Every structure is written in C-alpha cells, then in structure tokens.
Amino acid sequence: MHLPNGERRLPQRVDLTEGAAHQVIAAVQLDGMKYQELSELTGIPVATLRARMYYGLKSLRVALTGDPEVGDGLRSGGSCRR
Template identity: 45%
Template sequence: MALRREPVQTHELDVRAAYAAHGPELYRFAHHQLGDSGAAQDVVQEVFLRAWRATGSFDPQLASLRTWLFAIARNVVIDQVRRCAVRPWQRDLTDDAGLQAAPGDDLDERLVDAWVVEEALRRIGEDHRVAIVQTHLRGRPHQEVAAELGIPVGTVRSRIFYGLKALRLAMEEMGVEP
C-alpha cells in the first residue's frame, strides 16, 4: 500500500526575485542602522525568512512588496537593537564595534516610516485621510480645515479620531508593530 502524499503548498512570494530586487537596499538600510555588516546580513536573512513564512499575509492591494519588506526590516532592526541592549557583552565578541544608532535616529528610519504611513493612508477613507493629512501632516488648525471643507469643527475632529483608528488598523494589517 503506497502512502499518498499531499501536494506541497507553494508560497506566492518569489524569494529569489524579491531578494534580487530589494536585498541590497535592505542590507544598506540595516547596515546604516546597525553599523555592523554581520548584523546587517543577519537582518536581511531574517527579513526574507519572515516574509517567506508570512507570505500569506502579504497583499499587494495593501502595500507594495518593497514597503512590506522594509516594514519587516524595521521590526527586525528594532529586535536586534533590543537584543543587544539586553546582552551588551555580546557586542564585544565580534570584530565590529557593534550597534551605533538606535532606530529612529536617522533619515533611513524616517523614510521607511513615511513609506509605511503613505501606504496605510491609501487604505483609509478619503474624508478621514484628508482630515489627518491636513491637520497632522500639514499642521493646519482644525478651524481652518473645517472652514475650507465647509463642515463643522466637531466633524473634522471626529474624522481625525476615527481616521487615526483606521490608520492604526491598516498599519497592523500591513504587519507594522505599533
């Protein structure tokens, strides 16, 4: 009696193509954040491992592959920095000086955050998006935005409140940790 094998499920993400397209850029990002080439290589490897494992959660309608990979990279870099903060003696075991900068201190981190927020903003309703962009991103007063849109100030505040909730949910769906 022959055993019947179930077909192996293939992942939608072509890891080789994704690595060829985004691997070097992810490495530069990680290296710039961590200041350690070995740690940067580990980060890139972990990014593609997590992406491969979570390929079912990737939806090109929610975010581009590049944005999704950079969101994963951001989380991996943060994990790496936290890991080294807990065990600082491990940095002395490597040839490199170790982690130089904390995430968020640098242009690369802000750029990745901007990509993620831009993708998430595309997912929320137009009214909410306009209210958030005008008040939070452009720094305009609620009264001014309300007058321009021809709606009460309370409606602008309501749209901002519910828009931020929707934005947070969209970012969670994209795999971004709060």
Template identity: 40%
Template sequence: MADTFHTQVIAILPKLRVQALALTRNRAAAEDLVQDAVCNALSARESFVPGTNFGAWMHRILRNRFISDLRKQRNVTDIEDVPASLLSTKSDHEDRLAVKDLAFALARLPEDQREALVLVVLQGMSYQELAELTGCAVGTAKSRVFRARRQLEAWMVGDLPADDKLRQRAVALRDEANRRTSLARAGVSNGSGAALG
C-alpha cells in the first residue's frame, strides 16, 4: 500500500501546486503549503481508505492546512501586499498585459470563488468533487464558479469603478510601460548616451 500511496502523492503534486498558488497567490508560500500538506498526508496515510477519491482527500488536506495557517497568522494579504515584481510590466505586448490584468482580477476574487474557479476550470474537477472537497452543496459550488467567472469577465472588460485601487495601479503600470517603450523606440537617451529604460 505504501508504494501505491507514494505514487499517488507524486502524481497529484502538480494539481496541488496549482491549488496552493491559487490560495496563497505567492509561489514560495505555495511550495511551502504543498510541502506541509504532503507531510500531513504522509503522517495520516493510515486514515486514507483505498478505493476512495485520493485527489479529493489530498485537496482537502491542502485546503485545511491553508486555513489552519491563516488562523495562526491572523492576517490576510490584500492587493497592497502583492510583490512589485508581479506588478511591473516588462513588455508592451497585449498578451502580457492581459495576463497581468487577469492576475490582478484573480487576486481580488473572494477566496472561495478563486479556489472554486481554479479547481474546476484549470484542474478539471467536477462540481460534485468541488462540493465534496469544500463541504458545500453542489449548487453552491456551481454558484461560486459562476460568480467568479462573471466577476472576472466584468473586470477584464474594464467594469471597475474609477476610484478602484486595482484599476489605478494597472493604469499607472500600463502608462509607465508605454512611456518607456515609446522612449526606447524613439531612441531618446538620458544624456549619457544610454537609452532610458
């Protein structure tokens, strides 16, 4: 049984990483969360019933570990805590800007909606599996995904209030990226012969 258990743990690691990243919004924290969840699973492997849904069992362990860690910290990060590297724009390509906008919008979704969207859309989890994992009704799971999709769509087409901090930040970053690109294309220098950038 131990070999089968370890094989299943290894096989589910990529999906756990996606879920952890959706929950933590930080790559290093996500890796730590996955590692802690795997340690919890290994120490509790005797409680797993062979033949049941191993993926749902592991996702629940990861989610419970995340909630436990949040309770210990007693502070939830917000958009102001996103590292500057995620907010900077290295290129004026539309696809990169769209990905940045999507990352901002995903970070703003309520945790339960963000998690539901990632598990269903990116990982292909069924609504039934999501409901079992999160301990809610199937209708609630569907509703969370629907609301998350609808909110993301609204944000992605620019349906943000003018005083929204996210919008202000995204506009400032986009303006700065466009300014630098324009200067680089025009060959403007900073007086020492080196192009601005």
C-alpha cells in the first residue's frame, strides 16, 4: 500500500518474511510487477525470483498459521501468479 508521501507500507504479516523473499512478494503480489520486469530491473533470473516467492509464501503461511505442515499449501488450492 502506498502512503500519501509515496512511501510504501506493507501489511504487517508480509514483514514476517525474510529480506529477499519479502522484496519479491512486495513487487509481484502487492505492486503487480511481472517476474520478467523484476528480473530485468534487478538482474536476478526469473527462476530465482520464483523460488524466492515460493519459499517466502511458504514461510508466510507457516507464520500465519503456526503450523509447519501448512507450508506446502500451494498444492492444496493456493495460487501462484505468473
């Protein structure tokens, strides 16, 4: 979410993810950036960005539920934005 002064404020739970994953989640899920755009901007391969998203979302699911078995939730109805 963007504040009036242009600063971005992330929902509190997204802050539970680690640095690299946090940045990918923010750019792709919150700002609507495509993986290819982010790759061109950062010089990080798309596959690496996708892996960071996967593990970041997995970590976030565990943090939200407190259940480490929920971490693989993408197989059971989660979604992955391309």
